[in-house]
Amino acid sequence: MKNSTIAASLLMATAISGAGQAMASPNVLLIIADDMGLDASACYNVGNQQASMPNIEALCEAGLVFENAHSSPTCSPTRATMMSGQYGSRTGVGAPVATDGSDELSVDTFTIFDALAPTGYATNLIGKWHITGRQSGYGAPADMGIPDYFGPYFGGLSDYHNWTAIENGVEVEIEGYATTIQTDRAIDWVGEQEQPWFLWLAYNAPHSPFHLPPADLHSSHDLEDDEAAISDNPLPYYQAMLEALDTEVGRLLSSIPEDTVVMFIGDNGSPNQVTSGVYGEHSAKASLYSSGSNVPLIVTGPNIDAGRTAAFVNTTDLAATITGLAGTGFDSQDSIDFGPVLAGAEGSRNFLYVEHFTERETKGGGMYGWAYREGDYKVVVALDADVELYNLVEDPMEQNDLLADGGTTEHLAISEALSAAREAIVAPAN
Template sequence: MKNFLTLLVLALPAATPIQAAPNVLIIIADDMGLDASRCYAVGQQQATMPNIEALCDTGVVFENAYAAPVCSPTRATIMTGQYGFRTGVGATVSRNGENGLSSDMTSLFDVVSGAGYSSNLIGKWHLAGAEAGLDHPSEFGVSDYWGLFSGTARNYSRWTSVANEAEVRVNEYSTTAFTNRAIDWIGAQDGPWFLWLAYNAPHAPFHLPPAELHTAHDLLDSRDAIAANPLPYYNAMLQALDTEIGRLFASMDPETRENTIVIFLGDNGSPNQVTRGFYGDHRAKGSIYEGGTHVPLIVAGPDVQAGRSDDFVTTTDLFATIAGLTGAQVSMPDSYDFGPVLTGGQSARDYIYVEHFAQDGPSRGDMFGHALRQNDYKLVLEQGAQPELYNLAIDPREATDLLADGVSADEAAIVARLTARIDVIRGE
């Protein structure tokens, strides 16, 4: 039975002046950090993604959006609006493990369905542990799930999908297959809808996509070439993703497209194989540093005022925000509705909290612990290590730990304040 005591859901008019009953499309790119997007002045050698760049020109680009360091916890925060320490999903979910997301909690799909929306999730699931069956999505209100049930596909062109709660073999490039399914589903709707479209691109394995989806035709399609220099292949995968997103947009009739709010999100930092040391001694994906958790987030659509926002946003906030866009209101401590930002207002969130944990401890290369940012300062509490403090206003890549050369009175006060805020968040 769902635990509806975790939040209050009211079918009320939307709290923001977004037009009534817009469609909502959230698109998740798998393993795409800030350094991979031309919408942000971070990194170099980024992929050309004209359709996403057009969203950046017409929508809100969030400068301070954060996710979990890896796939599963980010998806769990969107699904429930709750931090991982509440749901138990703090790291990558393994089909052999017991840390899958419990369906006892009210889901985002429960909320939007209660607001009169048809809804679906197409693409990567990655929330089911060993105890879950192939009906796991339906337990969250996703009745027509189709996609990649586990974390990744070994081959983008030959993989296993779940459809009608059964496994089926697919011999189609997954980025294209997900897009085709989304086009068909959207075309069949005759009322307001919400679609969560979760691509597995550009997650490994790095490869050369079908030629018609990218322009990197000088790349060799060989394992040795990919292993020696994966970045251009990663970029080709992103360009292929953008091409298919453009095809999805073009498939909508003008009225549907004009009434659809598009949310584009990277689910965690870029793979460390392609960041080329941009973050210095710190890793990207898998770490609670900026490279692992600071992600692209763009929202565009009807009544959205174009611009760039410095408001703090985390992936838990997508729960309350999407609920608000569909006309429902939710009340829960971890999820802030940033809908007002879309029409020129501000979010109520004044801090960023990120975490990475599991009962078995970190896998090779992962960094466990939690971190909190408030204003310009960020406190990093890695499991088994001394606290670290950074001023992101002058040190956005966290090169200089302010506590490394001794702790001043001012720094001690900042650490105490941020630590106290973490204790309040976690109820400790």
């Protein structure tokens, strides 16, 4: 099926399902793109280097686009917040999990899959894991309530065509383009279900290594399949990977039932190799600025109001929201159900919190510390750096630090108030 046909079918199916009564137990499909910031999507007006992604753009037209959804600056902390419904300061996952298991999420953590177990929902996770390392063993997904995990266990793939997956707790060698294989697995699993289901589908794309995907998945056929060309100019290859991802997402969406809530989200900002100049002097991935944590979030499905919302969302909130759709709840003070926003109501979250930390040396580096926003203002507190304050309404790209010259009395008071509020929300859980 051509992309345009898939997009049109998606819009029609969503309109039909949205016109009816909300399903008591909707299916829920969570799609995670790896290293995709706002600048990569035409659904957002950030920069001018968006990839061709007609199926995701159709989701944006048919559903609700969140303008203030925030993740952690890197992948493992974001995935841990989704899985646990807790900030990293509680779980200890503040940076990418090392192969040996440093910074990993404890297998004893109560997860979104544990919460769904009594509901009768079928559940599964397909794709990138990167929440635990070798010390917890390949059985960690099963320990966390996932009965049938398949996918790459660690951070990135060295080769998208030949890679190692974990299946039934053991390593298996896979030949085939990772984005396609993961989509095939998702389609097969969904087709087998006879009860409401929740699927967490975590693509590796468009995470490096940058490459030229199979020709039938993208339109950039003038690109050279050459390592030197890719190294010299990775952006068009990153865009081709996104287009390939979109093609496969379209194939998946054309196969799912109408009574499905679809959530599409990025796990952190785009790779810094492809964002030069987009965010001024700030980097993207691994940054405490919005460039590192403000990610695409689009939700479609039965009775979800189409449009755009400025409601605040943290990735911790996915646990409470998804379990809420399934008719249960999630017991974490860090996870706030944004289900009312999907129906056109105001959201309950009045702040955004981002953190990035580790006690070990990391190869990727990045910006460590935390950031906290309430209302128009955001404070950024990075290690070994001066506190910074921004007005996000007047300065959405965070180029004008209001404390750079010492700050006014008013701005100093705002900074202190935001810091105090942050201390309150990371206090020990009740």
